[in-house]
Amino acid sequence: MYKFSKISILVLYPLVSLVLPLMTFGVLGTQLASGTSSSGSVSTLLNVNTLATIALLVLAIYYGYRTYKMQLFKKGDDGKNKATVSDYFAAAFTVFIIGGVLSNLLKLIA
Amino acid sequence: MATIFLLAAVPVLLILGTVVSGVVCIYIFAKAHGNIRSLDKKKKAVLIFFAFLPFILIGLSLTLMSHNVNEAHDKLSEDIASGTLTLHKVNESINTSETQIITLPVSSAIPQLSFEIFKEYLYVTKEGQDIKIKTKEFADIAQLTKNDIGHIGFIKFDPSVYSKDANELHFKKEKIQYTKQETAIGTAYQSDQRDGYDGSGRFVYQMFFNNVDYVMTLSVGYNSENDLRVRYSPLVSKEYANNLFKLMTSTLKLQVATPIIKKTATEPL
Numbered sequence: 001m002y003k004f005s006k007i008s009i010l011v012l013y014p015l016v017s018l019v020l021p022l023m024t025f026g027v028l029g030t031q032l033a034s035g036t037s038s039s040g041s042v043s044t045l046l047n048v049n050t051l052a053t054i055a056l057l058v059l060a061i062y063y064g065y066r067t068y069k070m071q072l073f074k075k076g077d078d079g080k081n082k083a084t085v086s087d088y089f090a091a092a093f094t095v096f097i098i099g100g101v102l103s104n105l106l107k108l109i110a
Numbered sequence: 111m112a113t114i115f116l117l118a119a120v121p122v123l124l125i126l127g128t129v130v131s132g133v134v135c136i137y138i139f140a141k142a143h144g145n146i147r148s149l150d151k152k153k154k155a156v157l158i159f160f161a162f163l164p165f166i167l168i169g170l171s172l173t174l175m176s177h178n179v180n181e182a183h184d185k186l187s188e189d190i191a192s193g194t195l196t197l198h199k200v201n202e203s204i205n206t207s208e209t210q211i212i213t214l215p216v217s218s219a220i221p222q223l224s225f226e227i228f229k230e231y232l233y234v235t236k237e238g239q240d241i242k243i244k245t246k247e248f249a250d251i252a253q254l255t256k257n258d259i260g261h262i263g264f265i266k267f268d269p270s271v272y273s274k275d276a277n278e279l280h281f282k283k284e285k286i287q288y289t290k291q292e293t294a295i296g297t298a299y300q301s302d303q304r305d306g307y308d309g310s311g312r313f314v315y316q317m318f319f320n321n322v323d324y325v326m327t328l329s330v331g332y333n334s335e336n337d338l339r340v341r342y343s344p345l346v347s348k349e350y351a352n353n354l355f356k357l358m359t360s361t362l363k364l365q366v367a368t369p370i371i372k373k374t375a376t377e378p379l
Contacts, residue, residue, distance in 0.1 A: 073144065080143035088140035092132075 002070075005034045005063040009056065013093040016052045020045060053101070059099040063090060111366065120171045124206070127167045131160040166324075182338055197343045200245060200259065204231040209361070212241065219297070221319055223262070223326065224360040228354070240264075243330070243358075247346060259346050260312075260330035260354070267323055274318040295364050296320045307336030313355040317364065328362075329356040 027088045031042075064104045067073070073091070083091070138157045142149050144191050149157065156217060189195035209226035212234050227234060227243060235242050248257030281288045287299035296319040304311040310333040316327040324339040332351035333340055 075144060077150070079145040081145075083140065083143065085137060085140040088136050092136055 001067045005059045009090045020049045039064040128164040131163045134160040145146040222365040224363045264326045310337045338359045
């Protein structure tokens with residue numbers, strides 16, 4: 001489950017933060033240029049984005065918790081930690097995910 | 111063209127540069143397992159370079175933007191000084207005692223409207239449901255494509271999407287100063303909406319009619335000599351625009367047209 005969450009974060013986060021918004025804008029732009037209006041495809045993309053964001057948040061919280069429990073980033077006697085390159089990227093994405101969700105919540109409250 | 115291309119490309123380069131720098135820094139840091147001291151000199155140099163690269167790019171883009179705006183201002187001043195660009199200023203010593211009453215054509219969906227303008231200096235043109243207030247000084251100048259300093263329009267809106275409450279929320283969110291007045295005919299808002307240029311903006315009067323899904327908008331714009339858009343519109347001082355706005359809003363005569371119901375002989379009385 002730990003490896004699954006790590007790989008999911010590494011794959012899903014770039015998709016949700018880069019590919020899906022680009023696809024949504026691309027679909028909107030195509031509709032504007034062609035003069036057609038179909039809210040179905042855009043709303044589907046937005047629904048997918050929302051579900052993926054929720055899934056990412058759950059995976060990020062789980063990954064963060066397991067990483068903390070395993071003390072992956074704690075430095076050993078040689079001054080080095082046990083984290084690999086993928087762990088570092090997954091941890092960075094986890095921070096971005098949780099930070100993004102919290103900032104959106106603050107905006108909603110404000 | 112080169113300037114426009116640079117202005118468009120700089121934000122993209124900035125984002126790409128920041129993402130690439132972030133990826134490289136995380137990769138090098140991860141390869142060292144968090145112990146930067148164990149890195150060789152070459153990798154340390156690469157790490158430091160990519161860590162500072164986003165700040166360098168931000169600094170470069172801000173400098174470029176500031177330089178371009180200053181260049182545009184200097185060019186505008188040079189053109190005004192050399193006479194290449196004629197800066198028109200609306201004459202503030204006009205005779206405001208002579209006014210003319212303008213009446214909108216009656217429609218069962220749009221309320222009747224009449225108001226007064228400065229007869230000597232202004233005139234109106236009707237474009238569909240829009241009335242545009244124009245200055246007579248520029249009426250014959252073909253080079254000026256926009257010689258209006260304000261407009262009155264009737265805009266149909268979807269009540270489920272837009273409403274006076276949504277409008278008020280927008281004012282509060284954008285911190286726009288406004289006044290609200292409930293009248294027998296509907297709810298009126300007056301606001302001073304500043305725009306991006308210092309000393310430029312517009313006075314806006316909006317009337318949300320009761321039981322009619324139209325909003326009437328009266329807008330009188332003003333701008334300063336720092337406004338780069340004065341190339342394309344007459345320079346109107348804030349004081350003049352305010353006087354014009356006050357005159358027009360004080361002399362608005364609004365009536366809601368009563369729909370005529372036709373009765374036939376077969377209808378029960």
